[in-house]
Amino acid sequence: MNVLIVENEIYLAQSIATKLESLGYPCQIVSTIHEAMQKPKSDVVLLSANAGGSLCEMFIRQNPQAIVIMMIAYVSEDTVTKPIKAGAKDYIMKPFMLDELLRKIEHQLECQRLKKQIVFYEEYFSFLESEVQVLSSARYYPPFVIRCNAQKIADVYAIKIAKEKKMTLKFATLKLYDWRDVLERASRDTVMYVTHLESLRKADFRDFLHEMSDKNIIASVVASDQIDFPQVVDVVCQSGSLDFEGNILSVREYEKCIIQKFENHYSDVELAKKMGISRKNLWEKRKRYGLEKRKETDLH
Structure with missing residues (x-):
């Protein structure tokens, strides 16, 4: 200077x-x-x-x-x-x-x-926005769920809505925090943006949606399944790519990533079906990749 x-x-x-x-x-x-x-x-x-x-x-x-x-x-x-x-x-x-x-x-x-x-x-944010394609025409106030095919696209959409509606966001990921603790931290003064709902077990997923229905929360889930919640916005990446932090994965790495990412959201039968393999084949892949097999009772 x-x-x-x-x-x-x-x-x-x-x-x-x-x-x-x-x-x-x-x-x-x-x-x-x-x-x-x-x-x-x-x-x-x-x-x-x-x-x-x-x-x-x-x-x-x-x-x-x-x-x-x-x-x-x-x-x-x-x-x-x-x-x-x-x-x-x-x-x-x-x-x-x-x-x-x-x-x-x-x-x-x-x-x-x-x-x-x-x-x-x-x-930079305007550049990221160009990748976002919103499939739902509705514009919601919290609470609502963003269903997406890439986490970064959900994040961009959540921030875009916060800017448009002049809302302040707090961030929480269910990869790091227990969903009950996240709900307790929610307040009426600030909108909480909660990511990675797909990491929850099915029962916890349903309970989280039920509990967030009267809270100031925007939640995002990387999934294509039907979601039982009044306000759901569908957002996709223009390129249609999955979110693997910009890395090109080998087939084995891709399989391992998919199993880890969605094993808490689907039963073994459902996950195997979505991957186009048998349940036995899924079990073999778990063993090959050193992934601990969960108890079926944990999903219910």
Whole structure:
């Protein structure tokens, strides 16, 4: 970051430069706005209203990339209102403490950094939204369930709805937390977005849906089965791909991933049928991949 100090009070300009340079901010000093116009673009401009005169607004408009802070002796339309409208970020009254000036500079730098970060995330989110295809025309308020073919697509849709309806989201995954604990943490003030319902056993899946029916919850499940819940939104990835974190899997890895991902959601008979294999073949694959066989009673 480089700083241009436009100040006709040389002692003040040198004091500011000494303080900023001790903190690692390179400074240049000029005494008139005409000199400032000849200098390369700066990240921060400390502009004295006395040194700038009537050219302050033009100079500010010519340097939209810079954080301009006005240094003024009094507040007026010419020293504050017009420069702020032209694009100046702040002002400070003379005489001032150098620490207060530094605080204003660092505050504006942080604001600039955050704005750039927000623009980045907004653009990235818009890019992700292009992958989302919503099959249901309804727009629901919580509680509702997102049924999807890829987890990241459900996540994008949930965030999109939260932005549209100006809702704040809290996040919870049933891969890491017990579903009962998640329900207890739900509040009426904040919407809780709960992912990976497919990891639940059938009985727990039904109980979770029943319990969430009066709570401020959006839940997502990677599945295509019928879901017994009043509000279900179907969302798919435009490419139709499954969510394996962007990796290309071998056939064996794919089989192992499918078994692990859906074994709590389906009985062995149902899972084997969906995979197009026999129940015996499923048992053999479990043994081959070192996956512990669950008790059938756990599913009911």
